[in-house]
Amino acid sequence: MRKLYGRKTSINVQKASWILAELNLEFEWVFKEDKPGGLETTEYAALNPQLRVPTLDDNGTIVRQSNTIVRYLANKYSHGNLWPSDPGEAAAADYWMDWQASDNWRNVVAVFWNLFRVPPEERNDEEVAKGVIALGKDFEFLNGHLADQEYVAGNSLTMGDIPVGAAVHRFYALPIERPQLPHVEAYYARLQERPAFCENVMVPMP
Numbered sequence: 001m002r003k004l005y006g007r008k009t010s011i012n013v014q015k016a017s018w019i020l021a022e023l024n025l026e027f028e029w030v031f032k033e034d035k036p037g038g039l040e041t042t043e044y045a046a047l048n049p050q051l052r053v054p055t056l057d058d059n060g061t062i063v064r065q066s067n068t069i070v071r072y073l074a075n076k077y078s079h080g081n082l083w084p085s086d087p088g089e090a091a092a093a094d095y096w097m098d099w100q101a102s103d104n105w106r107n108v109v110a111v112f113w114n115l116f117r118v119p120p121e122e123r124n125d126e127e128v129a130k131g132v133i134a135l136g137k138d139f140e141f142l143n144g145h146l147a148d149q150e151y152v153a154g155n156s157l158t159m160g161d162i163p164v165g166a167a168v169h170r171f172y173a174l175p176i177e178r179p180q181l182p183h184v185e186a187y188y189a190r191l192q193e194r195p196a197f198c199e200n201v202m203v204p205m206p
């Protein structure tokens, strides 16, 4: 049986459940409705020593790290589709996955963590302000890239869109000021035409 360990409100878990749904792969949820924490059990540590979600158990193959899960599923179940058969296109998809997990992620965390995870009296307003500016620049960069193509690696959905689409949703869900980004907005609207995106990513913020 295929199992996905994680909460529906975690952006990293959303990537995994979105691609599973996109590929029509059945799975059983473990911890679906849990709040953050509660992962510190010896059983879970054996699956994910870092005590993080998501973890995928694909019929006995244990896969950790959200973007690794996306690559694994695309490679195993979607060659020539979500996993582009052209190596250059696959590299473009990979590039945007790495952009999300490195450059963009640290700015999302700076804002999200301060606004939603730390008590108001401990909030670092300077970090939030810097993060909001950095996020605006991040998505202006994506906006320029999407000016003449519909998805991050061309004109069809690939694995690259899974992390980036989840990050775009998180960006628009944050209570912050944003620049006008017509191409990102069109991309976000395009993703919302996909039931798998709506059901797995467009869930209320924690």
Ligand SMILES: N[C@@H](CCC(=O)N[C@@H](CS)C(=O)NCC(=O)O)C(=O)O
Binding pocket: 007, 010, 011, 012, 013, 035, 036, 037, 038, 039, 051, 052, 053, 054, 064, 065, 066, 067
């Ligand atoms: N780089 C990891 C990050 C995983 C991560 O930090 N997950 C968070 C949720 S977004 C987590 O497990 N937090 C502890 C918890 O939810 O209890 C990935 O992409 O999978």
